[in-house]
Amino acid sequence: MKALKIQLINVSIGYMSETIIEDLSLDIMEGEFTGIFGPNGAGKTTLLCAVNGLARIPAGKVFINGEAFNILNENALRRKIGYVPQHFEIDAKLPVISEEVILMGRYGKMGCLRFVGNVEKNLMRELASLLEINHLLRKPFGQLSGGEKKRVLIARALMQEPEIMLLDEIFAWLDRDMASSFTKAIRDVHKTKNLTTLIVSHNIETIYKLCSRVIWMEEGKIVFDGSREDFMKRIRIYDGLN
């Protein structure tokens, strides 16, 4: 039987007087590939930020492997969670190359006063091969295209050797060919690294191809939680995609 990996109990999150997530409870089992679907402002990104402890949670609890976030363990728990954000604006002149961006994912795990060695560099090269970004490693990160940046950021998240991956709209603004190769890369990474993955996407096709379970959110609440087949029935385009 698979273990409970992520658990949210009665989580509510708001900003100023606006409620973003309201009294949300959720269990995610180990190895699941879960899609988070819903309109803009439904609270999908906030849900991911609740899982990795980046959002302030005034009410409710979030557990990772049965452990609740607190001030003493938050960094240790975050090291188990890879995160790729939706928006990532950066100055094109920034003095950092892609290879360094990927290595940054490992810094938390390495701890202070340790220098990057062969172990980290070998892992970085392995991930670059997996995501087919070897040719980008020496390029300034700020000069990469949106899709290339996303791949580098996924490699960065994988450098943590995470147990959980949180992917926020990583297919946005990708053309069809790029999205197709990206989908394969994400599926391969999920399987080979034995991850529990949550992906936020507006794209029904992406969710259908990748996820075994789908959570549909509207106005901060879960309005549907089930298999992708049931999800497709619900939105009535299942036949069209087959």
Added chain:
Amino acid sequence: MMDLINFAFFQKALIACLLAGTACGIVGVWIVIMRISFIGVAISHAAFAGALLALVLDKPVVLFSFIFSLLACAVLGPLSDRGQLHPETSIGIIFSSTLGLAFLFMGILPEGKSQALNLLWGSILTVTLQDVILLAATAIFASLTAIFLYKEIQSVIFNRELAKASGIAASIFFYLLLFFTGAAVSTTITSVGGLLVFALIINPAAAAYQITYSMKKMYLLSVSFAVLSGWTGLFLASILNLPAGACIVIVSSIIFAVSVIFSPKRIRKNASEN
């Protein structure tokens, strides 16, 4: 010109430029990459107000400027971190408040304004051995921090949220960087001056930013430009009989202008636009 080097006061000034250039060049890299230049301005004004209060109370200038700059960091850090106020608004409030305090203390200074102006412009040609030791301590601490916390600092100044998400105590490192900015400003204020220190922090690092895509090279270039600005400014001031602080600021500005004109990043951008 070579005769000048034989004078002990000039040798001390050259060493002070080397040490202040090292400390300010390193701190500048953090400030410029994080795009928080105006936090640096606000901190240097807070240090200036603290130094003036020390003069009023006849207390140690460095200690009071350090306390004031730390207080400014303690207010600016959380405001910038939590986004409760727009960063420019909070910096503007701190900037104007510390400037108001500085003018207030200047008004009640018992021995006139010359001491206050010395703090503003510094007196690099009259640095004491104690100033040099303090500058050396700051330069060594800044260098050790840049070397041994290189990867954490790089991650935090690249993107604080991602650094936090990967399990780095990003807020602690951010406050540490602000603390070092305050320390660099307050230990250099008596020798280099409240206005000059800001030029030495921003201009050399901004010039280095135009040239390289490597943070290690940016550190080296920023420190080199800061030291070069200090030494060239000193020689020009002595030869042309001009204020040393002003010459150093102008040289650092010229280095920045040249680096922008010949920036490989700018040339590459223009080439891609054509």
